[in-house]
Amino acid sequence: MTLKTKKIVSTILKYTVLIFVGVFMVYPLLWMISATFKSNNEIFSGIGLIAKEPTLEGYKKAFQGFGGDINLIKSLINTYSYVLPKVIFTIISSVITAYGFGRFKFKGRNFLFSVLMGTLFLPQVVLNVPQFILFNKLGWVDSPLYLPIIVPTLFAIDTYFVFMLIQFLRNVPVELEEAAKIDGCNVVQTLVKVIVPMLKPAIVSCALFQFMWSSNDFMGPLLYVQTPSRYPAAYFVKLSMDADNGFQWNRVLAVSLISIVPSLIVFFCAQSTFVDGITAGGVKG
Structure with missing residues (x-):
């Protein structure tokens, strides 16, 4: 393996690890944002980010x-x-x-x-x-x-x-x-x-x-x-x-x-x- 190839492989590995750690750290915030558009029951039904039935009820009640x-x-x-x-x-x-x-x-x-x-x-x-x-x-x-x-x-x-x-x-x-x-x-x-x-x-x-x-x-x-x-x-x-x-x-x-x-x-x-x-x-x- 040439020096250039080693450098490319090393860069790919570093960025892969950084992306994985970054997603792992940011995911709770992303889930929190998505959960504001979910119903109370759907929040506890899974850890997915996409709301099946999006609702703005949480934001409406937030300003009460x-x-x-x-x-x-x-x-x-x-x-x-x-x-x-x-x-x-x-x-x-x-x-x-x-x-x-x-x-x-x-x-x-x-x-x-x-x-x-x-x-x-x-x-x-x-x-x-x-x-x-x-x-x-x-x-x-x-x-x-x-x-x-x-x-x-x-x-x-x-x-x-x-x-x-x-x-x-x-x-x-x-x-x-x-x-x-x-x-x-x-x-x-x-x-x-x-x-x-x-x-x-x-x-x-x-x-x-x-x-x-x-x-x-x-x-x-x-x-x-x-x-x-x-x-x-x-x-x-x-x-x-x-x-x-x-x-x-x-x-x-x-x-x-x-x-x-x-x-x-x-x-x-x-x-x-x-x-x-x-x-x-x-x-x-």
Whole structure:
């Protein structure tokens, strides 16, 4: 077998494996989409993708309200009314914190950084009770502005993003900041005009992670949102599961699919920058 033939065979094998794995991973999503057009009985009759008797009943019921002045559209508006501020505040606070730890020497820096990294090992479940007590005393529970969900992001509470940005910052030459200082830039101008553009791939990655995690968050709204008219999409999906009358799975799947569409659109629009940020942020220059 010649070298050219070996290369062709190797390429065919690699693409065959990739296609098989890709289909295996994407199939549940495709089945979910097809199931929204099936009746409740047909959903459990097989795993085929083609609906024998297509129906839009699931989508019609998806837009029905459940009382309390809440419906699917309103729940989506509620979701992104706190998701977008969370993304913005997370990026601002994480960039500032990462820049401080990554470029400045100050007393107690190593200790504070160790404490910061130590918070990565704290599961959110152990923080729920003290946080709820704190926000309840502040009167923020069931705030119309979603204060318990948004305000903590002003203080760089997502340590993973800070760590990612610090790793990426190590690849940025210090000489660029020195040149900016010679040109008369202060610390803030250097951060905004030099560091932030260099950190763009990592910032986009952090923004995407926060966007998807916040959009899918169920525990936060469950604890801090009590008024039905303010329920987000994650909570509305749970409401669509009516245990008293039996689950109408085509409606549940239709609600779930519509609620994840914005996240899918945002992810695919920023996919290339997202991959660059993940790969570059994990390598120290």
